[in-house]
Amino acid sequence: MNNSAAAEGIDAFKSAFRRHAAGVAVVTSLAPDGHPVGFTATSLASLAAVPPLATFNMAQVSSSWPAITLGNRVAIHMLGPRSRHLAELMAAAHDLRFIGDHWHADDGGLPLLNGATAIAIGHIVDVHPVHNNAIVVVEIDNGILGEEDEALLYHERAYMRPHPLEG
Amino acid sequence: MNNSAAAEGIDAFKSAFRRHAAGVAVVTSLAPDGHPVGFTATSLASLAAVPPLATFNMAQVSSSWPAITLGNRVAIHMLGPRSRHLAELMAAAHDLRFIGDHWHADDGGLPLLNGATAIAIGHIVDVHPVHNNAIVVVEIDNGILGEEDEALLYHERAYMRPHPLEG
Numbered sequence: 001m002n003n004s005a006a007a008e009g010i011d012a013f014k015s016a017f018r019r020h021a022a023g024v025a026v027v028t029s030l031a032p033d034g035h036p037v038g039f040t041a042t043s044l045a046s047l048a049a050v051p052p053l054a055t056f057n058m059a060q061v062s063s064s065w066p067a068i069t070l071g072n073r074v075a076i077h078m079l080g081p082r083s084r085h086l087a088e089l090m091a092a093a094h095d096l097r098f099i100g101d102h103w104h105a106d107d108g109g110l111p112l113l114n115g116a117t118a119i120a121i122g123h124i125v126d127v128h129p130v131h132n133n134a135i136v137v138v139e140i141d142n143g144i145l146g147e148e149d150e151a152l153l154y155h156e157r158a159y160m161r162p163h164p165l166e167g
Numbered sequence: 168m169n170n171s172a173a174a175e176g177i178d179a180f181k182s183a184f185r186r187h188a189a190g191v192a193v194v195t196s197l198a199p200d201g202h203p204v205g206f207t208a209t210s211l212a213s214l215a216a217v218p219p220l221a222t223f224n225m226a227q228v229s230s231s232w233p234a235i236t237l238g239n240r241v242a243i244h245m246l247g248p249r250s251r252h253l254a255e256l257m258a259a260a261h262d263l264r265f266i267g268d269h270w271h272a273d274d275g276g277l278p279l280l281n282g283a284t285a286i287a288i289g290h291i292v293d294v295h296p297v298h299n300n301a302i303v304v305v306e307i308d309n310g311i312l313g314e315e316d317e318a319l320l321y322h323e324r325a326y327m328r329p330h331p332l333e334g
Contacts, residue, residue: 009309012219012307012310013216014219015285016307020190023187023188042212044187044212045222047210047297052180053300055212057212057213078183118183133214141172151186160332162329165328
């Protein structure tokens with residue numbers, strides 16, 4: 001593929017995704033060195049309900065990448081407008097993400113954020129590398145339901161919430 | 168894992184995803200037998216911008232599955248509230264999805280739906296089976312920009328649109 005064909009693909013990709021909205025989640029885990037890691041994900045998707053499998057995509061240069069090993073536990077946090085600060089924090093400088101009292105560790109050391117609308121806790125069953133990125137498959141084992149709130153969206157570089165089509 | 172532990176995972180998965188909103192897209196392709204296929208996807212995600220890669224998840228029992236082969240072309244349609252009927256149609260009975268004048272075939276026979284806000288056209292570079300499902304990776308080659316509209320969401324079993332957090 002020549003350069004102009006490659007540029008055409010990149011432009012088409014960006015133009016299309018600009019018109020797509022995504023739900024916002026935060027994925028956390030414990031790295032082998034004992035440090036909590038986490039990041040804001042707009043790629044969270046359901047893969048199957050039985051067994052309960054979810055996927056997310058990430059870059060292998062991510063500060064959370066060392067924790068992404070088969071069998072390691074992860075916590076997938078669903079967010080709402082009231083927990084938008086968690087999405088912002090977990091997308092900011094990685095060395096600041098766990099400074100503060102906005103989280104606690106569960107019995108196994110897994111970092112759980114306070115204020116999520118729901119947390120699905122599972123273990124990594126598949127890591128599928130693609131170029132410098134990876135698709136991660138998590139099987140959900142249990143969960144915690146938080147306070148009810150609307151769902152948090154990311155669209156056109158802004159956080160948003162869903163609204164009925166009529167009205 | 169015993170039955171009650173498995174049920175706990177399924178419950179946690181469902182409760183969490185109920186609080187997550189997703190963007191809506193329609194994926195179309197041409198099956199080896201020459202028939203157009205397509206389905207509504209709420210799992211579309213960006214994997215990388217360079218090269219431009221997108222992922223979606225699907226069941227291997229899907230009527231579109233025969234088209235999901237390495238190198239085959241696919242069209243990823245971004246939808247808006249005005250093209251919500253396409254999302255409904257492409258999630259309804261599969262033998263009715265291409266009856267009507269809501270689509271046309273491009274030079275290569277790829278079915279393109281009329282009314283999408285954007286179409287990203289690419290080819291399948293990876294199919295990663297997981298249980299009875301699969302993660303599909305598409306490299307975007309080019310695209311078509313449609314009429315501007317808001318983004319279409321699916322949340323709490325209803326189609327919705329994004330709304331600013333303030334107001």
